[in-house]
Structure formats: structure tokens, C-alpha cells
Amino acid sequence: MIERVAVIGLGLLGGSVGLAVRADAPEIVTTGYDADEATRARATERGLVGTVHNDIAEAVRDADLVLLCVPVGAMKSVAAKIDPHLRGDAIVSDVGSSKQSVLRDLTEALPGRTIIPAHPVAGTEQSGADAGFAELFHGRWCIVTPPEGAAPEALAALRIFWQRLGATVEIMDAEHHDLVLAVTSHIPHLIAYTIVGTASDMEEVTRSEVIKYSAGGFRDFTRIAASDPTMWRDVFLHNRDAVLEMLGRFTEDLTAMQRAIRSGDGETLHNMFSRTRAIRRQVIEQGQDDAAPDFGRKH
Amino acid sequence: MIERVAVIGLGLLGGSVGLAVRADAPEIVTTGYDADEATRARATERGLVGTVHNDIAEAVRDADLVLLCVPVGAMKSVAAKIDPHLRGDAIVSDVGSSKQSVLRDLTEALPGRTIIPAHPVAGTEQSGADAGFAELFHGRWCIVTPPEGAAPEALAALRIFWQRLGATVEIMDAEHHDLVLAVTSHIPHLIAYTIVGTASDMEEVTRSEVIKYSAGGFRDFTRIAASDPTMWRDVFLHNRDAVLEMLGRFTEDLTAMQRAIRSGDGETLHNMFSRTRAIRRQVIEQGQDDAAPDFGRKH
Numbered sequence: 001m002i003e004r005v006a007v008i009g010l011g012l013l014g015g016s017v018g019l020a021v022r023a024d025a026p027e028i029v030t031t032g033y034d035a036d037e038a039t040r041a042r043a044t045e046r047g048l049v050g051t052v053h054n055d056i057a058e059a060v061r062d063a064d065l066v067l068l069c070v071p072v073g074a075m076k077s078v079a080a081k082i083d084p085h086l087r088g089d090a091i092v093s094d095v096g097s098s099k100q101s102v103l104r105d106l107t108e109a110l111p112g113r114t115i116i117p118a119h120p121v122a123g124t125e126q127s128g129a130d131a132g133f134a135e136l137f138h139g140r141w142c143i144v145t146p147p148e149g150a151a152p153e154a155l156a157a158l159r160i161f162w163q164r165l166g167a168t169v170e171i172m173d174a175e176h177h178d179l180v181l182a183v184t185s186h187i188p189h190l191i192a193y194t195i196v197g198t199a200s201d202m203e204e205v206t207r208s209e210v211i212k213y214s215a216g217g218f219r220d221f222t223r224i225a226a227s228d229p230t231m232w233r234d235v236f237l238h239n240r241d242a243v244l245e246m247l248g249r250f251t252e253d254l255t256a257m258q259r260a261i262r263s264g265d266g267e268t269l270h271n272m273f274s275r276t277r278a279i280r281r282q283v284i285e286q287g288q289d290d291a292a293p294d295f296g297r298k299h
Numbered sequence: 300m301i302e303r304v305a306v307i308g309l310g311l312l313g314g315s316v317g318l319a320v321r322a323d324a325p326e327i328v329t330t331g332y333d334a335d336e337a338t339r340a341r342a343t344e345r346g347l348v349g350t351v352h353n354d355i356a357e358a359v360r361d362a363d364l365v366l367l368c369v370p371v372g373a374m375k376s377v378a379a380k381i382d383p384h385l386r387g388d389a390i391v392s393d394v395g396s397s398k399q400s401v402l403r404d405l406t407e408a409l410p411g412r413t414i415i416p417a418h419p420v421a422g423t424e425q426s427g428a429d430a431g432f433a434e435l436f437h438g439r440w441c442i443v444t445p446p447e448g449a450a451p452e453a454l455a456a457l458r459i460f461w462q463r464l465g466a467t468v469e470i471m472d473a474e475h476h477d478l479v480l481a482v483t484s485h486i487p488h489l490i491a492y493t494i495v496g497t498a499s500d501m502e503e504v505t506r507s508e509v510i511k512y513s514a515g516g517f518r519d520f521t522r523i524a525a526s527d528p529t530m531w532r533d534v535f536l537h538n539r540d541a542v543l544e545m546l547g548r549f550t551e552d553l554t555a556m557q558r559a560i561r562s563g564d565g566e567t568l569h570n571m572f573s574r575t576r577a578i579r580r581q582v583i584e585q586g587q588d589d590a591a592p593d594f595g596r597k598h
């Protein structure tokens with residue numbers, strides 16, 4: 001059973017874990033650390049964890065679960081820093097959005113340690129110490145990607161931890177995780193960043209026009225493209241192969257659409273546009289989105 | 300002053316116009332017609348307009364404003380049908396998402412009539428007689444694209460009409476409209492339809508995985524890709540040139556992203572991802588979206 005959790009990185013994910021533990025598993029003691037002094041100060045004010053330490057060694061010393069909630073590019077250096085200070089029986093896990101790279105980095109930096117990477121598929125476009133909230137994981141999935149031969153008790157303890165925060169745990173190998181998330185998360189973000197960039201570079205259409213008329217669809221892309229640049233840079237650098245593979249398929253499909261438009265092939269377009277409605281229905285049925293039209297935005 | 304409005308097509312847009320008139324301009328008399336009998340029945344039940352007619356001629360006979368709220372591919376045939384039955388002083392307008400094609404089609408089908416195309420930039424992913432609601436146009440823009448030499452009184456009357464429904468009117472030429480909307484609406488929809496299609500065609504990743512883990516970004520694309528297939532087929536066929544032009548630019552920018560990922564160029568990625576946040580801020584400041592994280596979805 002997990003009794004003391006150390007949260008490293010007190011942004012959206014780390015802060016939400018801390019607040020969720022307080023709300024849903026209040027007997028668990030939480031400590032935390034963030035590289036940024038201002039973030040530590042704000043985390044203390046908001047009470048994101050029980051104790052915010054100025055020294056990473058202090059933060060992890062007594063923990064039986066250490067959760068790395070930093071960008072995936074920072075996992076290795078953070079792991080190296082905590083290694084000398086960990087309890088012998090500590091489980092090291094994380095919330096990073098790519099899993100093969102994290103598994104490799106933690107295995108290298110933490111030889112002999114119990115490492116069980118994980119990824120709660122939950123987030124918003126906001127980041128930093130003010131972004132976290134206790135309900136982030138309610139009704140969401142947490143994908144756990146244990147290395148071969150991972151200790152079953154450690155895996156069981158981690159599963160119970162995430163379940164208590166409201167998530168449903170799924171076990172997957174890291175490679176498959178990276179492929180699935182490339183298509184359900186990484187490519188959508190890349191596309192959104194790109195189209196928002198394309199729109200803001202146009203000469204014939206002013207920036208103010210793009211913003212004014214964004215309610216036609218563009219505004220949804222601006223939301224996704226407002227996500228944290230450091231986090232996303234790291235995701236693309238660390239899940240490169242799966243992202244490039246999926247991007248290749250997307251581009252092929254887009255070319256087929258382009259061809260249908262150019263040749264005036266309405267039937268092909270209508271067929272393609274009809275297939276996608278069923279997926280939306282299932283997303284809503286499975287509780288992964290609101291059914292309210294337009295996300296129930298105010299009008 | 301507009302006193303009697305005929306709404307042709309009683310789906311999301313037509314139904315919303317009818318309900319908005321009743322809420323915001325209740326002294327205006329509304330009539331309506333839809334090609335589909337079930338839609339007419341439901342429109343009568345919901346009271347989308349004052350009188351739903353089974354005969355399009357009856358619906359338009361007394362109207363001083365006729366608003367075509369049908370897919371842009373149906374504009375020409377509907378216009379030809381109403382022409383013999385219009386009052387001499389009637390203004391014919393529409394809500395179609397492309398404007399050059401509508402202007403051309405209405406001019407051909409309605410020789411000598413007062414034609415002032417328009418496009419309220421407001422919508423949701425839902426369609427049909429149940430989708431409309433009175434507040435759809437509140438705080439949104441309505442782009443009016445009058446042909447050269449349009450009667451100023453007619454233009455003024457149409458402007459006041461849309462203002463009363465809560466929209467702000469902007470005048471633009473049809474060509475510029477089509478370019479602006481290609482980037483803020485048509486390309487985002489095309490991309491969303493494509494990625495949802497790509498995801499559902501994968502062999503290595505099951506459909507159920509795609510749905511389960513959609514909260515990582517994909518679900519927003521499924522919403523947009525749930526929009527009406529007929530409406531969108533028509534948009535792409537009728538705004539072909541602007542869509543292909545913008546698609547070309549998007550593809551170039553996506554290729555640059557791809558290259559940066561392939562070569563591990565984190566700086567380029569970080570720069571691109573940083574530029575796009577400012578646009579999000581402006582979209583929110585200008586009231587075109589909610590500031591609530593994750594659209595304030597329930598967790």
C-alpha cells in the first residue's frame with residue numbers, strides 16, 4: 001500500500017495528483033518539489049501537496065512512490081538526481097505522455113530500482129502551478145506500461161493508487177502505448193499547432209479576421225495549440241518514430257481528400273464525412289466527452 | 300424594415316433563425332418550409348417558425364425577406380423554385396458557408412431580384428430540426444457579401460435584422476469571405492474529418508482504443524467531424540479554389556514540422572509552439588470562446 005507519495009514537478013499534472021490525493025485518498029502523505037522557485041511558492045500557497053521542499057532529496061527521502069510529473073525530456077536528469085536519496089523499496093513512476101523513452105531513461109538512470117511508468121490520459125490546455133485540479137482524473141484512463149518482470153505487488157499498488165484518484169487502469173506495453181497516443185493525442189496536437197501557425201502567417205487574411213471568425217471551427221484548434229510548448233516539444237522528440245509513422249498515414253489520407261475536392265467527387269467526400277459520426281457517438285457513450293452541442297459553450 | 304421572414308430549410312441554421320426571431324424580434328411574422336416532411340412536422344411541434352407550409356410557394360408568397368438555410372449545393376434549385384412566387388420587393392438572402400458560389404447561383408436563378416448573400420459565423424456540430432436554439436447568433440459575427448450596386452436600403456434592413464438576433468454585421472466581398480472562411484472553418488473541418496478517418500482505419504490500433512484514449516486531444520476532432528456530411532460536401536465542392544489554396548499552405552507547414560521532428564530540431568518546434576498561444580488569448584478576449592480550461596468540461 002502506498003503511504004507516502006513524492007510529486008516531482010508541480011504543474012498541471014503534478015498539482016492535480018496532489019489535490020486529488022488530498023480529496024480522494026487523504027491519509028496518504030504528500031511531499032513535492034519543482035525546479036522553479038515561483039512554482040514552489042505557488043504550490044505551497046495552493047496546498048498542492050502537504051509539504052513543498054526546496055531540496056529534491058528531502059522531497060523523495062521517505063516516499064514509497066515517487067511520481068515524476070515533469071516534461072519527458074527532463075525525466076532522465078531528474079531520475080539521476082533522486083537516485084541517491086530514494087528508499088530501497090520505493091516505486092518510481094511518472095505521468096509522461098510518451099512511454100518508451102521514459103522507460104529507457106529511467107532504467108538507465110535508476111539501475112536496480114522498481115520502475116513502473118504510467119500515463120494518465122487526462123489533461124487540459126493549461127499548465128503551471130495554477131492549472132491543477134482534484135477532479136482531473138475522474139472517469140479517465142491511466143495507461144500503465146510496466147517493463148517485463150515488473151514486481152506484481154508494485155504494479156498492484158500503483159493500480160490501486162490511480163483507481164483511488166478516479167481513473168481506470170489499463171496495462172499496455174510501452175511501444176503500443178506510443179502508437180496509440182500518437183494517433184489520439186500527438187498528431188492532433190501537431191495538426192492544431194500547424195494550422196494555427198498557417199493562419200497567423202497569411203498575408204491576404206489578417207490576424208484579426210482569423211480571430212473574429214474563429215467560431216467556425218478554428219477556435220477549437222487554438223485551444224489545443226495553447227498547450228505548453230516545452231511539454232509538446234519533448235513529446236515529439238521522444239515519440240518521434242510513432243509520430244512520423246502516423247503523420248505519413250494522415251498525409252496520405254489528406255491527399256485523397258484533396259484529390260476528391262479537386263475533381264469534384266462529392267460522393268467520396270460524403271462517404272468519408274459520414275463514417276466519422278459513429279466515432280463521435282462512441283466517444284460520448286463511453287464518457288470521454290460531453291454530448292452538449294458545441295461543448296455546451298455559452299452563447 | 301423587415302416585417303415577414305420566410306425561412307427555407309428548417310435545420311440547425313433555419314430553426315435557430317426562427318427561434319431567435321421569436322425571442323428577439325417577436326413582431327416579425329415568420330413562415331417556413333423544408334423539403335423533408337418529417338422535418339416540417341418536427342418544426343411545427345417545436346414552433347421553429349410561426350407557420351410551417353407544405354408548399355414552398357405559400358411559404359415565400361408574402362415575405363419581404365426570404366432566407367435560404369439549405370446546403371450551398373441546393374441554393375440554386377431552391378431559388379429557381381421560389382422565383383415565380385416572390386413579392387417584387389422581396390430581399391433574398393441566405394446563411395450558406397461559401398459566398399461566391401451562392402452569389403453566382405442566386406444571380407442566375409433570380410434575375411432582376413434583390414439578392415444579398417450572408418453568412419452568420421455560428422454553428423454547432425449538430426443538424427436537423429432538433430438542433431436549433433434561439434441564442435446561436437448572440438455575440439457572433441454575420442458576414443454580409445452584397446454584390447456590387449446592391450440597394451442600400453435592402454442592405455440596411457438585412458443588417459438591422461441580424462443585429463436584432465444578437466450578431467454583429469461585417470461587410471466583405473464574397474471572394475475575400477471565401478478565403479477567410481477556408482482557413483478559419485473549412486480547412487479545420489477537412490483536417491478533423493481526415494484524422495478521424497485515419498484513426499478509424501488503423502490496423503495496429505483498435506477502434507475501441509482510439510475511443511478510450513480520445514481525451515488526449517482526439518475527442519475535439521471527433522466533435523467537429525460529427526458535422527453534417529451533406530452540408531460539408533457542398534462547402535468543399537463550392538469553395539474549392541480557396542480550400543485547395545489554403546490546404547497547400549497547411550501541407551507545406553506540416554512538412555516543415557515533420558522535418559523538425561525527424562531531425563530532432565527542438566528549437567524550431569518550441570518556437571512554433573510558442574507563437575500560437577497569443578492567438579488563443581485573443582480568441583478568448585474577443586468573446587469567441589470560453590476561457591474555462593478544457594472548455595469547462597465536467598470531470
Ligand SMILES: NC(=O)c1ccc[n+]([C@@H]2O[C@H](COP(=O)([O-])OP(=O)(O)OC[C@H]3O[C@@H](n4cnc5c(N)ncnc54)[C@H](OP(=O)(O)O)[C@@H]3O)[C@@H](O)[C@H]2O)c1
Binds near residue numbers: 096120228
Ligand atoms: N498537459 C497535459 O495535458 C498532460 C496530460 C498527460 C500527461 N502529461 C505529461 O505530464 C508531464 C507534466 O506536464 P504538465 O502538463 O503538468 O506540465 P506543466 O504544467 O508545465 O508542469 C511541469 C512542471 O515541471 C517542472 N519542471 C520542469 N523541469 C523540471 C526539473 N528538471 N525538475 C523539477 N521540475 C521540473 C516545471 O517547472 P518550470 O515551470 O520551471 O518549467 C513545471 O512546473 C509531462 O511529462 C507531460 O507529457 C501532460
Ligand SMILES: NC(=O)c1ccc[n+]([C@@H]2O[C@H](COP(=O)([O-])OP(=O)(O)OC[C@H]3O[C@@H](n4cnc5c(N)ncnc54)[C@H](OP(=O)(O)O)[C@@H]3O)[C@@H](O)[C@H]2O)c1
Binds near residue numbers: 338397
Ligand atoms: N452547421 C453550421 O455550423 C453552419 C454554420 C453557418 C452556416 N451554415 C450553413 O447553413 C446552411 C444550413 O446548414 P444547417 O447546419 O442548418 O444544416 P441542416 O441542419 O442539415 O439543415 C438544412 C435543412 O435544409 C433542408 N433542405 C435540404 N435541401 C433542401 C431543399 N432543396 N429545399 C428545402 N429544404 C432543403 C434539409 O432537409 P433534409 O433533412 O431533407 O436534408 C435540412 O432540414 C448551409 O448552407 C450551411 O453551409 C451552417
